[in-house]
Amino acid sequence: MSRRPRLLLTALAMAALLWLLFAAAERALALAQRFLDLPSWLQWTLGGVLLIFAAAGLAVLWWLLRPRRRRRPPPAPDRSSLEQRIGRLRDRGADTGALTAELGELDRRRASSRIYVALFGEISSGKSSLVRALAPHAQVASDVRGGTTRGVGHYDGKLPDGRTLVLADVPGSREAGGEAHETLAREEALRAHAVVYLCAGDLSRRQADELRWLADFGKPLLLVLNKSDQWSEAERDQLLERLRRHARGIASAVLAISAGGSERYQRQLADGRTESVERQRKPAIEPLLQALERLTASGAEGLEDLRENAVLAGLHQRTGTLEAQTRAEQAERIVRQYARRAIVGALAAVAPGSDLVIQGVLATGLTRALAELYGVKVSDVQIEDFVQQARLTLRTGSSIVLAVAGNALKAFPGLGTLGGGVLHAFAYALIFDSMGRALAASLAERQSLDQHDAGERLKELLADAGGTRLRQLATLTMDAVREGKA
Ligand SMILES: Nc1nc2c(ncn2[C@@H]2O[C@H](COP(=O)(O)OP(=O)(O)OP(=O)(O)O)[C@@H](O)[C@H]2O)c(=O)[nH]1
Ligand SMILES: [Mg+2]
Missing domain, CATH: 3.40.50.300 (P-loop containing nucleotide triphosphate hydrolases)
Incomplete structure (x- = not known):
């Protein structure tokens, strides 16, 4: 832009600003006049409210602009x-x-x-x-x-x-x-x-x-x-x-x-x-x-x-990092152990419904073992509640679990050759693995048995048909079935 139009634009902007300032001043004067005409009790009330607002505004400003203190050094243990x-x-x-x-x-x-x-x-x-x-x-x-x-x-x-x-x-x-x-x-x-x-x-x-x-x-x-x-x-x-x-x-x-x-x-x-x-x-x-x-x-x-x-x-x-890592490894071992027991339990169930009793006992055992590993105190009632909630999740999600298990049968041909009951056993492996992982992650992060959090994680894991996890579970199932037959 050349100089003349730029000057003109600046002059116009200045005029607009001046006009705005005058208007604001006029409005302020009018308000002040009206304020003075008010009865004194209303003047005091209104004055008080304005003062509170001004103080709050200043506090927010101070909070935003205050000099930042240095972060606290990490705690050094003895x-x-x-x-x-x-x-x-x-x-x-x-x-x-x-x-x-x-x-x-x-x-x-x-x-x-x-x-x-x-x-x-x-x-x-x-x-x-x-x-x-x-x-x-x-x-x-x-x-x-x-x-x-x-x-x-x-x-x-x-x-x-x-x-x-x-x-x-x-x-x-x-x-x-x-x-x-x-x-x-x-x-x-x-x-x-x-x-x-x-x-x-x-x-x-x-x-x-x-x-x-x-x-x-x-x-x-x-x-x-x-x-x-x-x-x-x-x-x-x-x-x-x-x-x-x-x-x-x-x-x-x-x-x-x-x-x-x-x-x-x-x-x-x-x-x-x-x-x-x-x-x-x-x-x-x-x-x-x-x-x-x-x-x-x-x-x-x-x-x-x-x-x-x-x-x-x-x-x-x-040390904290190594502790977390070691606990996570131990948790994985525990989950694996219970998933294996669940497979064996599913295969051993004789009467319809008896597997549910076996799995209920195992779910309680898994929850208790993981809570102990993470040093979280839980009562029997809490464990019972959690297992109950997990059961509800499973009932509504059973079609997903069965679909994942069905796909696994096709994806890992070894599973299919093992005969009847394997689909059922694999589904239990998937359920216990998901439940254990969900619980371990939740306990590690929250340091308490948070039913809602663990439940949400369980839902996600049940629907997660990630390849390596399924492959591991398929191998676990096949090994357990073969050993059972041997
Ligand atoms: N102009 C100039 N170059 C410098 C000076 N000090 C180092 N260099 C050059 O910077 C380059 C890197 O120097 P090094 O001493 O190897 O740097 P370093 O920090 O030990 O590097 P790493 O071991 O790779 O992390 C070399 O080419 C040096 O010659 C300096 O004071 N002036
Ligand atoms: Mg160097």
């Missing part, structure tokens, strides 16, 4: 309760080697009294190059290709004041398919007294989350912009400003460095040939050295409590 949990897991046959090793490493580092600093950041942010700058004699691999560092390496670095630090070089995060490496890096970061978080530009959302994750464990942090040789001074200051906003209340300092790294260039030789040469860039890491000196001024002892807390909090989470 060591002995953690050891007990790990012991119980070991008794249940879970592989607790990694958890025990972590506790061992916790003690080993405490006894060594050395300061550990982990260098953390996305792939190719320059972690290995920084290790090389801080520990010039270390043999560290670094490369333009992301994902150069695959494991955790420890190197001795020196601070200008003469103290030594153990630097941990870890694999970079955000590598496609690199979840295992990322876990390795995170666990090492929790083990360190402090973390240098390296980035090579403004933080992405993922990086900001990662930084916050570290801060939530109470890690002393430095947020460091590396490769600052790539930016002009103005750009670098602007980036630092943005990083400072991200790091407010999280990092102890935000600074820019140049870890160095290497660069390749082509050199023209006297005979006309060219050769590729690799040259080390000169590192500029003075601000980081000073910040590290300040951050670690209290020594290993001064930072040890925070470190132990972070390790124990991390272990608490890992």
Whole structure:
């Protein structure tokens, strides 16, 4: 649009705005006049209501705009309760080697009294190059290709004041398919007294989350912009400003460095040939050295409590995951066992209806066993109610179950050859498997016997004719039938 029409449009918009303002002011004055003419009791009532509304509005505004408090750090359990949990897991046959090793490493580092600093950041942010700058004699691999560092390496670095630090070089995060490496890096970061978080530009959302994750464990942090040789001074200051906003209340300092790294260039030789040469860039890491000196001024002892807390909090989470996994495996074994008993029960039923009695007893047993596994207290009445409700669901859904079972007979020809009663037995396998899985999932999530929730899950599972589950159940049925005949 050229200038004249734009000016005209602006003038029109201004006039409209002015007109609106006048109209609003006039309306406000009229309202005020009417308010003053009201009897005083009505003035007070109306005034009170308006005040309440204004206060509520302000409260909502405050709630929306209030400064966000830091998320609460994950709870760190005391060591002995953690050891007990790990012991119980070991008794249940879970592989607790990694958890025990972590506790061992916790003690080993405490006894060594050395300061550990982990260098953390996305792939190719320059972690290995920084290790090389801080520990010039270390043999560290670094490369333009992301994902150069695959494991955790420890190197001795020196601070200008003469103290030594153990630097941990870890694999970079955000590598496609690199979840295992990322876990390795995170666990090492929790083990360190402090973390240098390296980035090579403004933080992405993922990086900001990662930084916050570290801060939530109470890690002393430095947020460091590396490769600052790539930016002009103005750009670098602007980036630092943005990083400072991200790091407010999280990092102890935000600074820019140049870890160095290497660069390749082509050199023209006297005979006309060219050769590729690799040259080390000169590192500029003075601000980081000073910040590290300040951050670690209290020594290993001064930072040890925070470190132990972070390790124990991390272990608490890992133990929780293993507990859930172990329970889920046990639940699966229980469900399988009861599905098998249901198949045998269906085949053994002599009089019509006697199978229902057998299955009722089994359903009660399954519910009790799963509730016990998940540590949920249930009364006999609750169990009876649940079984009753499941029976109702089955009655209305029996056509679905039979249809699924009928299809399975066709899909797994082995089943059909086993003769009469197998359809019935397979249907029971499907019912018990669905009921057990529904209950286990509901108990794990709710920590109580929620009939409605378990019932809904049961309905979904009954209608789910997923291939692998049916195949497993078909095999279970065939094995049970063959063993029964043998
Ligand atoms: N321009 C510039 N490049 C750098 C600097 N530091 C490192 N690099 C380059 O960045 C690339 C990656 O460096 P690495 O040290 O391997 O990065 P890393 O974070 O260890 O990478 P991963 O181990 O793959 O996670 C290399 O090509 C380095 O030469 C720097 O200060 N300036
Ligand atoms: Mg590396």
